[in-house]
Amino acid sequence: MSTKTRRRRPEARPDEILDAALSVFVEQGFTAARVEDIARRAGLSKGAVYLYFPSKEAMLKALVEQSAGALATAAERLVSVGAPRDPEAALRGVIFMMITAMTDPDISAAPRLVLTEAHRFPDIAAHYRDQVLETARRAIATLAADGVEAGTFRPVDADMLMRCIGGPCLGHMMLASAFDFHPKNLREPVDVADALSDLLLHGLKPREDA
Template identity: 60%
Template sequence: MKTAAKSRTARRRPEERPDEILSAALDVFTEKGFAAARVEDIARRAGLSKGAVYLYFDSKDAMLKALVEQSAGQIANAASALSLMGAAHDPEKACRAILKMALTALSDPDISAAPRLVMAEAGRFPELAEFYRRRVIDVGRMAIGHLVRTGTQNGQFREVSEDAAMRALMGPALAHMMLSTVFRLPDDPEFNPADMADAIADIVLNGLKPRGDAHA
């Protein structure tokens, strides 16, 4: 049985090995924390030698960066694409779509694990913080800034600080991620991330104050 298992592993490993290593790295980072994790631990979890791991990733920093690319990086890329496609047609609709996409993705603990790790370790590892800022936050900032500028130019939005708008739209995604994972309690109500995104978008885009003369 062991021989057969090794044979199957050998046949499937060459193309799947990077993903196996990253999966093992995420498990080890989550259990031990990034600082305490060792490449040896990751190799053991992946069923590889330490040398084999180094064929694909030269450090655990590279592994975490790759995990960020697979999760928050892809979300940032999708936000950028939605911004470019939606700005000319309907900036508000594009903002809502970005929020819906982000909240839905970040509701998945497997997707949010790497961003949460970076946030937890950023103070001790400024290079990782800089990478996340450049690869994720700045991409999201440019996407939202493009929508705000376009919406202002066509009269759909009033003039506001682009930086404030970025914080107002990205902040709920981070809060949602933390409340759906780290701070989630067993008796928390279930909700649809898409519905929550619509509710948040309505508050961000329209404000909390009542509208209409009846509430003046």
């Protein structure tokens, strides 16, 4: 164990620590998890862990940036490239990206931890808001504006559109991960995303082309 630790590349250690932290947080819960447990899982000393992350909170913030933060940034890039050409396709792409990511336990674990712990750790909640939600807000505002300019969407409040997109995706994640409750007829992320996109775009009223 010690030989492997000495030979490990220093630049790889932050990712190894975060992998270990995520496993321990999921198994024990964020509050109960101890830094020494994370260090043991990573094959490092407790002091070595503190060289990279000063606290459990810092680890969870880094995990947020690594997962949900990266997802929000990718969605913003997708919108910036795709929305001016085809706002509806961009919207469907964002929903597919979110559903696909949220059904991946490694990506959804950090957001689920934040949802559980936000009320006890306001600093973590604020970090999630700044790194994830504000990025998502910009992306959806751009998508809404491009859709209106193209004549594809009617004018709507962008913050409410963000909730209409994010709410069902978060709901799907919680139903699937916490309760193992899946749609009976839609198992693949692309099918779930298409169904959500269709409901968002067309609602429940019969369509004239139906």
